[in-house]
């Protein structure tokens with residue numbers, strides 16, 4: 001059983017709750033959508049699914065249906081009681097906490113897991129980066145985000161949405177936009193379009209193995225600080241003409257055209 005629109009309205013009404021805009025609370029009221037997300041997560045019996053932002057449990061119930069062990073991390077204390085009630089008897093565990101601060105290692109207890117989340121963009125980008133950088137035990141993720149954010153996470157070099165975040169994501173994972181979610185399935189209905197993004201962790205590309213990650217990411221950030229400017233100008237003081245020559249990169253190019261491998265070639269020129 002997953003939630004219908006009347007169930008969500010009833011759960012809120014019974015406790016005198018209204019969705020918090022600040023916490024990006026748009027609850028999914030469509031069984032097909034949540035089951036599709038659970039399918040895309042590719043989890044099943046014997047595996048762990050960590051859901052971030054379970055809200056009233058729409059997606060949590062669909063994850064339970066897969067047979068996976070489900071652990072749901074919710075920040076809003078007002079939702080903990082209704083959530084626990086909805087999940088009673090399912091075996092799903094609720095953790096009250098901020099996904100940007102909780103200890104995922106402890107939550108996973110030494111096991112690997114798959115992350116599933118439907119979050120506002122101000123949380124999703126830092127969360128994705130935190131997971132990729134700090135929690136190798138999370139081997140893949142499916143996240144529902146605002147379309148622009150989703151496209152930015154997985155954009156290839158040269159695409160309009162390509163930026164520092166895309167290059168950094170490409171270091172840790174590969175993936176893509178795997179679905180669109182119409183605004184009509186949410187309560188309340190958001191003003192933005194949503195997409196589903198799936199990321200699968202990989203070992204960093206061979207071109208990056210001999211480059212210190214902090215140097216590489218610092219260079220990428222600097223290069224994109226003024227994305228329309230030439231690299232020779234944005235990286236002034238860090239890479240000189242000789243450095244560009246040795247990296248085989250034309251200093252007249254702009255950050256938006258450089259692949260991760262090319263950024264790695266430049267980072268190798270840093271002192």
Ligand code: SAM
Pocket residue numbers: 023024025026027028029052053054055056057058059073074075076079097098099100118119120123
């Ligand atoms: N997953 C539910 C669904 O699909 O119906 C709810 C999704 S709603 C868009 C986002 C949820 O994330 C809310 O329940 C909100 O309280 C929670 N949330 C927001 N920021 C969070 C954070 N930093 N850590 C954990 N949960 C968070």
